[in-house]
Structure formats: C-alpha cells, structure tokens
Amino acid sequence: MKLTLRGVVFSALFAAILVLFSFASISLPFTPVPITLQTLAVMLAGGLLGARYGFFSMALVVILTAIGFPLLHGNGGLGIVLGPTGGFIMIWPFSAMLIGMILPRVRVKGFMGYLAAFLVLEIFGSLLLYLAGVPWLMYKVPTYTFAKAMAAACYPFLIGDAIKAAVAVLIIVPVRQVFSPERLTGSSSHSVVQRTDVRM
DSSP: OOOOHHHHHHHHHHHHHHHHHHTSOBOOTTOSOOBOSHHHHHHHHHHHHHHHHHHHHHHHHHHHHHHTOOOBTTBOSHHHHTSTTHHHHHHHHHHHHHHHHHGGGSOOOHHHHHHHHHHHHHIIIIIHHHHHHHHHHHHHSTTOOHHHHHHHHTGGGHHHHHHHHHHHHHHHHHHHHHSOHHHHHOOOOOOOTTSOSOOO
16 A cells, blocks of 8 residues: 555644544543544544545554553553453544545535535444444443443434534535545545545
8 A cells, every 4th residue: 555745644643633632531420431522533534534544544543552652541552442442442444444435425515415424424433433332342341231331332422423423524525625635645546525426
C-alpha cells in the first residue's frame, strides 16, 4: 500500500483529533464504558480521509496505545486495548475504512441524500462498534449477561451517537465539496462525493 506524505500528515492529524476527543470523557457509575467524542473522530476520519487513510489514522492510535503511549484518556498499554472497552477500540480502523468506502457512493443532495449519509455514519460509525464492543465486554466481564452488557455498553449511548453522526454529516459534506479525500491526502483515490454512480 503506497502512502503519500500528505496522506500520512493528515492521518496523524486525525489520529491527534481522536486522542484529543478521548479526553472529553464522562464516566458513568454503572458501566466501564465512558461517554466520549471518540466515535465522532472515527466518523470524520473515514468521511474526510477515505478508506485507506481513515483506516491508517485510526490504526495508528490503536497500535501506539497498545505499545504504551498514553493516548486514550491519558492512558496507554496493551491493557487498555484489550480491556473491557477493547472491542470498541479495536474496531475503530475498520469502522473508518468502511465509512470511507461506502459514503462516497452516496449522492448527498437534498434531505434524502443527507439522511442516507447519516445512516452510513450511524451504521458503520456507531452500530458496528456495538457489534464488537458488547460481545467483547461480555468476554472480559463474565458476570455480564447479554442484557446487562447492552444496558452497560449500548442503550445509554445510542442517542449521543446519533447526534455525533448528524454533526459528522454537517461537517463532512461541505468540507468534501471543497477538499476531496485525494486532495487532502495527495492520493489517486476516486472516493469523491460528487463522482458517484450510485444515487440515494
């Protein structure tokens, strides 16, 4: 996979945004999963950088955190990545990649176009994370039943994640109309909102 200098720089920038957003954290007394802005960073990375660099930027945070850099809430180490919230963390790169692959196929024009873009971000930037995060939480905390894990790691966050997806759409669409992913990253990717064969 050939990477450009500009792409690496912007990947590092979005990795830094994820790290910064991780400090906007609210702990809840009934769950080890905090409320954060991290999923917003994942959505923005995939939506603005495209599949390749969206994946790279999020993977950069996961790998460096696992090595020991204190990047998430000021903490680092393999214990963070493999801890109770590890399912959410490990899926970030794949979430950004899927958003970067699918969002460009949406013709964002009018209300229905924005709604389709919102659904892409909601499904792959939020619901996909629950598919990884909830089972992983059950694995790490054996006393959690499926119902208890959903109550601890899914239900309280649905509204907030929907708001983040809406905010991400309002940021991504106008930015991409001026700065396509290939312009930001200096790549030859064709993931541009305006160039699409699929209309929604």
